[in-house]
Amino acid sequence: MSTEPVIELRGLRKRYGARLALDGVDLTLAGQQIVGVVGPDGAGKTTLIRALAGLLNVEAETARVLGFDVRSDVTELKAQTGYVPQSFGLHRDLSVMENLRFTARLQRLRDPEFTSRATDLLARTGLAPFVNRAAGALSGGMKQKLAIANALLLKPALLLLDEPTAGVDVLARSEIWTMLEHERDAALILISTSYLDEAARCDRLVYLDAGRVVATGTPRELRASVPLELYRAWGDDPRAIVRAARSLPYVGSARATGRFARIEVPKHSAPGDARVLRELMALPGVRVQFAEHLPLDMESTLLALARGGPL
Amino acid sequence: MTPPIIRAQGLTKRFGDFTAVDNLSITVQPGMIFAFLGANGSGKSTTIRMLIGLLQPTAGTIEVDGVDVIRHARRVRDHIGYMGQKVSLYAGLTLRENVEFYAGLFDLSGPELAQRWGALRERFSLGDAEGEKSEDLPAGIRQRAGLALSTLHAPRVLFLDEPTAGVDVHNRGLFWELIQDEAAAGVTVFVTTHFLEEVDYCDWVSFIDAGKTVADAEPEALRQRYSDGYQITIDLPPAGRAAAQQTLQDVGAQVRVTAEGLRVVVPTLEPAFLATLDRIATERTATSVHIEQPAMTDVFRRVLADSALDL
Numbered sequence: 001m002s003t004e005p006v007i008e009l010r011g012l013r014k015r016y017g018a019r020l021a022l023d024g025v026d027l028t029l030a031g032q033q034i035v036g037v038v039g040p041d042g043a044g045k046t047t048l049i050r051a052l053a054g055l056l057n058v059e060a061e062t063a064r065v066l067g068f069d070v071r072s073d074v075t076e077l078k079a080q081t082g083y084v085p086q087s088f089g090l091h092r093d094l095s096v097m098e099n100l101r102f103t104a105r106l107q108r109l110r111d112p113e114f115t116s117r118a119t120d121l122l123a124r125t126g127l128a129p130f131v132n133r134a135a136g137a138l139s140g141g142m143k144q145k146l147a148i149a150n151a152l153l154l155k156p157a158l159l160l161l162d163e164p165t166a167g168v169d170v171l172a173r174s175e176i177w178t179m180l181e182h183e184r185d186a187a188l189i190l191i192s193t194s195y196l197d198e199a200a201r202c203d204r205l206v207y208l209d210a211g212r213v214v215a216t217g218t219p220r221e222l223r224a225s226v227p228l229e230l231y232r233a234w235g236d237d238p239r240a241i242v243r244a245a246r247s248l249p250y251v252g253s254a255r256a257t258g259r260f261a262r263i264e265v266p267k268h269s270a271p272g273d274a275r276v277l278r279e280l281m282a283l284p285g286v287r288v289q290f291a292e293h294l295p296l297d298m299e300s301t302l303l304a305l306a307r308g309g310p311l
Numbered sequence: 312m313t314p315p316i317i318r319a320q321g322l323t324k325r326f327g328d329f330t331a332v333d334n335l336s337i338t339v340q341p342g343m344i345f346a347f348l349g350a351n352g353s354g355k356s357t358t359i360r361m362l363i364g365l366l367q368p369t370a371g372t373i374e375v376d377g378v379d380v381i382r383h384a385r386r387v388r389d390h391i392g393y394m395g396q397k398v399s400l401y402a403g404l405t406l407r408e409n410v411e412f413y414a415g416l417f418d419l420s421g422p423e424l425a426q427r428w429g430a431l432r433e434r435f436s437l438g439d440a441e442g443e444k445s446e447d448l449p450a451g452i453r454q455r456a457g458l459a460l461s462t463l464h465a466p467r468v469l470f471l472d473e474p475t476a477g478v479d480v481h482n483r484g485l486f487w488e489l490i491q492d493e494a495a496a497g498v499t500v501f502v503t504t505h506f507l508e509e510v511d512y513c514d515w516v517s518f519i520d521a522g523k524t525v526a527d528a529e530p531e532a533l534r535q536r537y538s539d540g541y542q543i544t545i546d547l548p549p550a551g552r553a554a555a556q557q558t559l560q561d562v563g564a565q566v567r568v569t570a571e572g573l574r575v576v577v578p579t580l581e582p583a584f585l586a587t588l589d590r591i592a593t594e595r596t597a598t599s600v601h602i603e604q605p606a607m608t609d610v611f612r613r614v615l616a617d618s619a620l621d622l
Contacts, residue, residue, distance in 0.1 A: 040479045041450035139352030166477040167396060169350040169505055170608045171615065194479050195506065197608065232602070234585055239491070255484060256491075258511030258530060259580065281589065289585035292592075292600055299480060306481045 010062040021047040023211035036202030037192040043208040082151030092136030121149040141172025227267040244283040322371035333522035346513040354522040392466040396473040398457030400445035417464035451482030507607035525618035537613040538605030543575040547598040
């Protein structure tokens, strides 16, 4: 396996008028793996993915992708990269098969190779029964699967996906992830997502905020880097539990969901879990049925990174 | 019992040979947050368009807040607010100008508008965004602005079609607090989402598949029916295990002894069971309890798998 970095960025900047969408991105990624690009709305996720696809004029000290400088000729980079944009970019009036054939012709893929590759991808996406349907008449989930199949047609070494599962149902999302995991050993896959379960499923996460990479690591490493303890208090009125819990001096934040309240305690003020659990059970004016100390989850991790506390 | 605020019966919509919505019945009680779930292409959006009077059903009846929607499609618009996945704000206009425009549609002006918008601006934290052109608003603020506009005329029922698609985890949390506040103030909320963890903010869930209702219950009742139940891990020293096992079996739990302690499965978390867990956790030292709640994604999968078997 090659250890040459696939992506090597230093001081990558992208300016739109007065606004810096990317403000000095430093990022090195090597090997074949699934890398999640996460962060708040407006952090620069889409701009980063477009810059890596060679679609933008950028400034940088270093900006190499698959060995090509994205500031010079990107023809060959584009040929080796699969890119799925946020909005559906294929031809709505062409059928599923015609869309794939169109891409193959543009990229001069020979017919026998096209046939075997298309057959394989159509089978894996479950699109085989719909080869003659117009792409515009597919459901949201099927459109995205077609866009990904199209991006995979040329066996790219780098696959870039910009929120491919936004607005997609859980079954189609799961099929999309099965497709991505099938390609995990063949390509470096960068995917932006706002689903917590998808972030947790990535091999590695890149957390962007205000146009910079604020943290990178495996999901486990990012969780471990956040100095928070997470508690859960079960009861019939979680919103009342939240209001009462906010009166405890060491509680950082509290939110109600379903049958329980999620309560975060910053480690620097944490008095130890025995005391937190005891005091949650004894909150005045509400009935807490049970309190437990949980391992930190992806939700708390991403929220803490968004708040930008000391890491 | 109070009469339902949304009641649709025998609702059917055919497009040519294709039946998009098939004899669907929906009942929503006032003040409830009602989640309407289904895969892409299952008929959700078609149903919503009929409920808000934008699309004439092939058959069936619809009543929303006492208005016969099929006969008086225009009259229902004073009673409802609607927000789609693509928030409808006019580009080129500032948020404040959008507010004036929407207010005009509902004959709101002068001190009445000033008071209503003033309150919404405060509660939705939109003060800083008021002077911005709508296309410059970040996704999270745009969504909040969309919700504020859809509630400007103080409607009794809100229809929200994937309001949080593509929104980051922090803004999703804020958004759901606002939705819960609306419901607490008596507004009925009819909402669709693909973030299934959001179902736990809702009072009721209805699943549709191929235009038919396949499940319709409180979230907890669905968990009970469509999952393997809550899995509880209790780590405790060997000396205490037999007694704890007996206590748990006395309240009807299935208990298994593991290397670290006990593993318990219960279909739902009854107060008596939680009280027992609390006794076990607090009476003995070196004991930790972790509750694993069945994920809504798995519930959704099972609902759809069961419905496929029935077809």
